[in-house]
Amino acid sequence: MQTYLRPILITLAILLTVYLSLDIQNLDSERRRPETEVFDVEKYVADIWENQIPRIMHQAIEIPNLLDALAYNPEEAFRQHSKVLGISNTHYFLVQGNGVITSLNEETITVAIQDTIIADIATVFIFGNTVRDASGLVDISDFANMMDFNQVSVQMNRLIRNERATPLRNQAQPGMAISLIGATEINRLEEVPSQLFITPIHYQLHDE
Amino acid sequence: MIRKSIILILLTAAVLTLFSCQRGGEQGKGRIAVVISTLNNPWFVVLGESAASKARELGYEAVIFDSQNNSAREAEHFDNIIAMGYDAILFNPTDADGSVVNVMRARNAGIPTFCMDREINSRDAAITQLLSDNFTGTVKLGQYFVQKMEKRGNYVEILGLVGDNNTWNRSEGFHSVVDEFPELRMVARQSADFDRNKAMEVMESIMQAQPNIDAVFCGNDAMALGAYQAILSAGKEGSIKVFGFDGSHDALQSIATGRMSATVMQFPVLMAEMSAVFADEYLNGRRDFDARTPVEVILVTPENVHQFLNPEN
Numbered sequence: 001m002q003t004y005l006r007p008i009l010i011t012l013a014i015l016l017t018v019y020l021s022l023d024i025q026n027l028d029s030e031r032r033r034p035e036t037e038v039f040d041v042e043k044y045v046a047d048i049w050e051n052q053i054p055r056i057m058h059q060a061i062e063i064p065n066l067l068d069a070l071a072y073n074p075e076e077a078f079r080q081h082s083k084v085l086g087i088s089n090t091h092y093f094l095v096q097g098n099g100v101i102t103s104l105n106e107e108t109i110t111v112a113i114q115d116t117i118i119a120d121i122a123t124v125f126i127f128g129n130t131v132r133d134a135s136g137l138v139d140i141s142d143f144a145n146m147m148d149f150n151q152v153s154v155q156m157n158r159l160i161r162n163e164r165a166t167p168l169r170n171q172a173q174p175g176m177a178i179s180l181i182g183a184t185e186i187n188r189l190e191e192v193p194s195q196l197f198i199t200p201i202h203y204q205l206h207d208e
Numbered sequence: 209m210i211r212k213s214i215i216l217i218l219l220t221a222a223v224l225t226l227f228s229c230q231r232g233g234e235q236g237k238g239r240i241a242v243v244i245s246t247l248n249n250p251w252f253v254v255l256g257e258s259a260a261s262k263a264r265e266l267g268y269e270a271v272i273f274d275s276q277n278n279s280a281r282e283a284e285h286f287d288n289i290i291a292m293g294y295d296a297i298l299f300n301p302t303d304a305d306g307s308v309v310n311v312m313r314a315r316n317a318g319i320p321t322f323c324m325d326r327e328i329n330s331r332d333a334a335i336t337q338l339l340s341d342n343f344t345g346t347v348k349l350g351q352y353f354v355q356k357m358e359k360r361g362n363y364v365e366i367l368g369l370v371g372d373n374n375t376w377n378r379s380e381g382f383h384s385v386v387d388e389f390p391e392l393r394m395v396a397r398q399s400a401d402f403d404r405n406k407a408m409e410v411m412e413s414i415m416q417a418q419p420n421i422d423a424v425f426c427g428n429d430a431m432a433l434g435a436y437q438a439i440l441s442a443g444k445e446g447s448i449k450v451f452g453f454d455g456s457h458d459a460l461q462s463i464a465t466g467r468m469s470a471t472v473m474q475f476p477v478l479m480a481e482m483s484a485v486f487a488d489e490y491l492n493g494r495r496d497f498d499a500r501t502p503v504e505v506i507l508v509t510p511e512n513v514h515q516f517l518n519p520e521n
Binding site: 085086087088089090125127128129139140141142143144145146147149150151153154157161 | 304327329330331338339341342343344347348350351373376377380381384385388478482498499500501502503504
């Protein structure tokens, strides 16, 4: 009797140990999990573009006021009006201005603001994180990796190119008045550029 | 055999404990572990030594652990670091996904981890991750590339390690620009694992298959220099533009002498030192860290390379 019992008890003990060591889950539920965690960049950016950016556009500083502030007290101007990501000397600003289109160029539209200030509106080179970071609406800590965080910029730039830059390039004519809200970047270690390079976020054209 | 192994482990632990007690008594602020993916690469040596040096300057005992690009060895290091009760870990991971579990174990043991240079795919395992802003760097490089290529031509891309997020962040940044110009055509794309010799071989074989190449974009400078060597051997120097990433001294010299077109300067010493500073601040009570701390990188071209070759200027 004992000779039968021992192997049975050992086998049961092994089976119990193996059973307790395993956590069996449905394979389909495991397969589904990563899909639910995939970052839907189009949906995320659509919400920012349609709902959140319109709410912060009033925060954009008038371009002449920004240039005055940078000339008067740069430290305070950067602190009060710009945003910066991580450890960087490049600062991002939301800006606005009213001016007159003076020329249409291959990659930009040049605008004179208050006669003395010249700004270039980007119509081709709309890349990087200028709008994402100037908006201050996207928190890096919300993302599982830098790739997803950067995809926000790629998608945002795509929308700007399709919905702002291309229509603006098609409609603009020299002599037209323009009201513009956009984003620009300035490196605090360099001189403030004589011509700001602005990525458009919103614009209105008016015949003079 | 098993008994012998257990005795050996216990003896090792006892010796390490005694050693750590003795060393711990010498330093007032505690101990920081610096875990580096590999010390076979000078880049990571600089990263590790800069982090350790800054930690010592801040008053900590610092010990460097070499994972030898082996995730199992990295896990062993974390086991020892947790067992020995280090106060913080400055960490350069071997694997974006595989290393997360190690950082979580340290976190659960109450040891904060600060990632350097390489990313792990987690929002909250590490206190923060100091990473070069690779994407922004290659966006700038991509714009310069488009201008130098006058928006047309055939190019090759040589990627770094395919399991490293830096590889893809650099590639994504570059393509987010270049892909908007349809007359710029990528005729080949291959990995060379950030290795100079592999990149030379890859470029040689690509040039045999693709006779009309106008440029090559490489995920780091070592590969760019390897690709240039292949181009030189094929007698095509001057007709194929070479773009890299890192800002190594050899690459800067190559830009100054017209062999390379551009690179992107990273700042490993800054990243390493700031990770030690952040660890010190955390241990002194600071808690408001972003999950990631990108570190700015700078486009280096023939127009500004003198600033980096002669930093005193």
